[in-house]
Amino acid sequence: MSVATVSKVLNDYTTVSRATREKVLALVAEMQFRPNEAARSLVGRRSMTIGILLTTGLSNPFFVHLLGGIDEALKERGYDLIYLAQLSAHPEYNFVQHCRSRNVEGVLAFGFQLGELDADKLVASGIPTLFIDLNLTGERAGYVSSDNKEAVQGAVRYLHELGHRRIAYVAGLPGSYVGERRLAGYREGMAAAGLIPRPDDIVVGDFTQETGYRAMRQLLALAERPTAVVCGSDKAAIGALQAAREAGVAVPDELSVVGFDDIDEARVVHPPLTTVRQDMPALGRLAVELLDRLIAEPGSPAPSVIVPTTLVVRGTTGAAPMGG
Amino acid sequence: MSVATVSKVLNDYTTVSRATREKVLALVAEMQFRPNEAARSLVGRRSMTIGILLTTGLSNPFFVHLLGGIDEALKERGYDLIYLAQLSAHPEYNFVQHCRSRNVEGVLAFGFQLGELDADKLVASGIPTLFIDLNLTGERAGYVSSDNKEAVQGAVRYLHELGHRRIAYVAGLPGSYVGERRLAGYREGMAAAGLIPRPDDIVVGDFTQETGYRAMRQLLALAERPTAVVCGSDKAAIGALQAAREAGVAVPDELSVVGFDDIDEARVVHPPLTTVRQDMPALGRLAVELLDRLIAEPGSPAPSVIVPTTLVVRGTTGAAPMGG
DNA sequence: ATGAAAGCGCTAACAG
DNA sequence: CTGTTAGCGCTTTCAT
Numbered sequence A, B: 001m002s003v004a005t006v007s008k009v010l011n012d013y014t015t016v017s018r019a020t021r022e023k024v025l026a027l028v029a030e031m032q033f034r035p036n037e038a039a040r041s042l043v044g045r046r047s048m049t050i051g052i053l054l055t056t057g058l059s060n061p062f063f064v065h066l067l068g069g070i071d072e073a074l075k076e077r078g079y080d081l082i083y084l085a086q087l088s089a090h091p092e093y094n095f096v097q098h099c100r101s102r103n104v105e106g107v108l109a110f111g112f113q114l115g116e117l118d119a120d121k122l123v124a125s126g127i128p129t130l131f132i133d134l135n136l137t138g139e140r141a142g143y144v145s146s147d148n149k150e151a152v153q154g155a156v157r158y159l160h161e162l163g164h165r166r167i168a169y170v171a172g173l174p175g176s177y178v179g180e181r182r183l184a185g186y187r188e189g190m191a192a193a194g195l196i197p198r199p200d201d202i203v204v205g206d207f208t209q210e211t212g213y214r215a216m217r218q219l220l221a222l223a224e225r226p227t228a229v230v231c232g233s234d235k236a237a238i239g240a241l242q243a244a245r246e247a248g249v250a251v252p253d254e255l256s257v258v259g260f261d262d263i264d265e266a267r268v269v270h271p272p273l274t275t276v277r278q279d280m281p282a283l284g285r286l287a288v289e290l291l292d293r294l295i296a297e298p299g300s301p302a303p304s305v306i307v308p309t310t311l312v313v314r315g316t317t318g319a320a321p322m323g324g
Numbered sequence C: 001a002t003g004a005a006a007g008c009g010c011t012a013a014c015a016g
Numbered sequence D: 001c002t003g004t005t006a007g008c009g010c011t012t013t014c015a016t
Helices: A003-010 A018-031 A037-042 A063-077 A095-101 A117-125 A148-161 A177-192 A209-220 A234-246 A264-268 A280-296 B003-010 B018-031 B037-042 B063-077 B095-101 B117-125 B148-161 B177-192 B209-220 B234-246 B264-268 B280-296
Strands: A049-054 A080-086 A106-110 A129-132 A141-146 A167-171 A202-204 A228-231 A256-261 A274-277 A304-307 A310-312 B049-054 B080-086 B106-110 B129-132 B141-146 B167-171 B202-204 B228-231 B256-261 B274-277 B304-307 B310-312
Touching (some): A003 A018, A049 A095, A063 A106, A063 B080, A080 B063, A106 A280, A141 A148, A141 A177, A141 A280, A148 A167, A148 A228, A148 A274, A167 A209, A167 A234, A202 A209, A209 A228, A209 A234, A228 A234, A234 A256, B003 B018, B049 B063, B063 B280, B095 B117, B106 B280, B117 B129, B141 B148, B148 B177, B148 B256, B167 B209, B202 B209, B234 B256
Parallel strands (some): A049 A106, A167 A228, A228 A256, A256 A274, B049 B080, B106 B129, B129 B141, B141 B304, B167 B202
Antiparallel strands (some): A080 B080
């Protein structure tokens, strides 16, 4: 029995007889044989390796959930995931080289800012790439994202239905795709409700608890306070809640607060946070699916999919206070 | 200029003249050349790949923090990280085969249960392995872990100093290394304080919020309630807090609660949770360091390092109630 | 339907 | 000090 024959069996060639096929498979199982990926990769066939590239670092609280979906979907397709790097840490690091040296077939990219140079480099490299939460496309690049705009729009609509007229917004990082989309959702939501946000009602932060806290203090210091606040992230919303508590403002009786993400913490704060849930595992699975197609079909058009979100109503939202 | 010469330069052979060395390096930089890892690996040299093997799934809330430390330390040493799999998902999956096929130089293993068959298989395989939170050693296997026992012992000591005499314990998953160690810490801490835990005072859970909630309800239903409860995890402590709130028991005035881990949620619950902080990034970095040594020095003895923890006092602990 | 042979990009041993 | 050569384990022609 020659190596060539074994190879053919393992690669599902049709030119091998049923008898030998069986024999080979039996032997493979018995010997616990698995082909050396390095050799396979070297000879020019597929490397079955997908890289993941992050800019945020791992601190992002829902990155794990994303990873869960990614991992599952990759395993189904036989890919292995290699953790390329956090770009932020080493600016001189050349990830395109890295991908080539590892024969990476495709890249999942997460945490890039809008217009970041590195993102463009990745698109230009021609390595099949799928961005998560960044609307970049290219010859061989596409993206998936939650429907950030519609989500915030829906949150505003919900608050409007509860009778709120002064709805403020604590924006996330300007220049980030999701930050901009969510802000746009706020503006359109307000417009659709026939409300005009005052300039003071939009406070810019960076998604963190600290800026959420400061933003809320700023809003509470206003002569006329808003009755509801939508935040660009749960972290910010938690900071906002903290500021409200310190100021003795009752949530939700005097003030309604809405977050975004539905991280674990949202459920344990008091009162539990009303927030927009992103289905991160689904986003991850979808990203893999699209990337796989991008790899398999070189001529296919750049995919871009927007995933719907759910408003999870908990305890931080209620009817607008009388005479508010 | 021959390929061999380039190879020698890139591998720091001393048998190459300064002049050509410079020339090669210049060219390498200019061409953005990086050697093909598959070929390197194939020819029997190092693969510079470390695998990570999980049983818990990624849901573990501090896994990201661990990963942060791991990644940083791996990058410093030039390794790449490959996600092998979550064992739990596919029981028939043969990770030893997988490691071999990918030429993995070493494995970081996290989330194994005490006495789990798979863990033994990994040790037996001879692949350099470093367990995190599991005290398994072998020819080429070692471990790192927080000082779980001393940590809980310290928590009990702290509560005792606050005047508590009835200190209950919500245990984590029996059969898990950390669960057992923490329980041992409770027992020894009680003994050291001259206290004898009643059988009812130890409630067994599995680290989750749900079992923490149920455990606390059980403790509150006791004829004589404990004045303090130590929990085997923050998640359980958060569940316990929830049960206490629902029962109208004031924390910390009537009841003190201590958690374990110091996850993000610990800071945002109300009152903020007193808990034992594990330095997960440090644990990750240490694991990599030890694994690297295990790989580099085949004859070296099995490493095992216990990392100290810190008790973070926040708002859920206070003096024992009068006449309690 | 099977096997022999070439070669993927590199490193190691050896010759010059 | 440099280049030539063999071969890592596999896949892919191309004969048989």
